[in-house]
Amino acid sequence: AKDAGGNRYALADPDSDARAIDRHSLTNHLPGALERDEFFLEYQPLIRMSDGQVDGAEALVRWKHPVHGRLGPDRFIPLAEHTGLIVPLGRWVLEQAVSHACTWAGGQPLRVNVNLSPRQLHHPDLVPDTIAVLESAGVAPSSLCLEVTESALISADEDELKPLWQLAELGVDIALDDFGTGYSNLANLRRLPATTLKLDRSFTQGLQRHPADPVDLTFVEGIVSLAHALGLAVTVEGVETESQADQLRQLGCDTAQGWYYARPAPPGEFARDWARAG
Numbered sequence: 336a337k338d339a340g341g342n343r344y345a346l347a348d349p350d351s352d353a354r355a356i357d358r359h360s361l362t363n364h365l366p367g368a369l370e371r372d373e374f375f376l377e378y379q380p381l382i383r384m385s386d387g388q389v390d391g392a393e394a395l396v397r398w399k400h401p402v403h404g405r406l407g408p409d410r411f412i413p414l415a416e417h418t419g420l421i422v423p424l425g426r427w428v429l430e431q432a433v434s435h436a437c438t439w440a441g442g443q444p445l446r447v448n449v450n451l452s453p454r455q456l457h458h459p460d461l462v463p464d465t466i467a468v469l470e471s472a473g474v475a476p477s478s479l480c481l482e483v484t485e486s487a488l489i490s491a492d493e494d495e496l497k498p499l500w501q502l503a504e505l506g507v508d509i510a511l512d513d514f515g516t517g518y519s520n521l522a523n524l525r526r527l528p529a530t531t532l533k534l535d536r537s538f539t540q541g542l543q544r545h546p547a548d549p550v551d552l553t554f555v556e557g558i559v560s561l562a563h564a565l566g567l568a569v570t571v572e573g574v575e576t577e578s579q580a581d582q583l584r585q586l587g588c589d590t591a592q593g594w595y596y597a598r599p600a601p602p603g604e605f606a607r608d609w610a611r612a613g
């Protein structure tokens with residue numbers, strides 16, 4: 336059945352079938368999905384551009400839907416955010432990611448990046464929950480990076496930013512995700528406790544053209560120098576080719592993530608490929 340009235344989710348990615356999934360099927364199954372243990376995480380390595388070594392991993396959640404099979408987060412995170420399930424789901428993701436990270440300690444512990452939704456940011460339990468998860472796993476706050484989108488913070492006032500500042504003071508890294516998309520207010524950077532900018536995939540894509548899009552080149556160059564001047568690191572997303580990687584390294588980006596290095600993979604596979612002891 337094809338999209339008839341706009342009340343269906345159109346599917347166009349390899350995470351799900353070419354069939355349309357109606358919203359009711361997602362809405363009905365989502366509330367119990369956590370108890371039924373239907374979520375799982377995959378990890379994608381973050382690669383240090385100076386030496387090509389792995390620097391950490393981003394945790395990405397997936398849903399093994401009882402009817403529709405594997406679904407990517409774009410299918411259900413907005414719904415979880417809307418219904419509030421994102422709060423317990425987000426805590427589950429944090430617990431899982433931190434406990435997986437413990438098993439990766441080879442030569443030195445790998446950092447793990449966890450995405451935070453706006454609703455989690457505004458939840459009063461964020462700081463105590465995060466501290467509790469780190470303490471019970473015995474993981475240093477500096478081994479955790481929380482990723483928040485700039486758009487989630489744009490309208491936040493000082494009080495709303497306090498939890499993030501508290502976490503940053505404990506040593507948790509804060510990354511601004513999807514940086515450069517939508518409404519970017521550079522002056523805003525100074526009031527955020529960010530340690531890293533994650534440059535959105537769209538800029539990486541612009542570099543793939545021949546010649547590279549001059550606007551994207553200039554933008555990346557400008558962002559990197561501004562970020563470094565402010566003491567922030569720059570991570571680039573969506574690196575798919577060697578040419579993109581070379582250009583981004585030359586432009587001074589610190590860390591890269593993308594299919595060129597690795598696709599997101601289940602914890603066992605990730606550990607085997609990227610977290611060998613030694």
Ligand code: C2E
Pocket residue numbers: 379394395396407408409412425428450451452482512513536572573574575592593594595599
């Ligand atoms: P994001 O945080 O921007 O994550 C990066 C997305 O880019 C991931 O999509 C990843 O699989 C994809 N990606 C990585 N390398 C490449 C590449 O080289 N090319 C291309 N085309 N894509 C690449 P994914 O896993 O589908 O996640 C989509 C979004 O869902 C994430 O975007 C994030 O906003 C959200 N998300 C994922 N996990 C969580 C979670 O645990 N909590 C919350 N709140 N949101 C999550």
Ligand code: CA
Pocket residue numbers: 393450482512
């Ligand atoms: Ca992210």
Ligand code: CA
Pocket residue numbers: 512513533535572
């Ligand atoms: Ca992103």
Ligand code: CA
Pocket residue numbers: 513
């Ligand atoms: Ca994104």
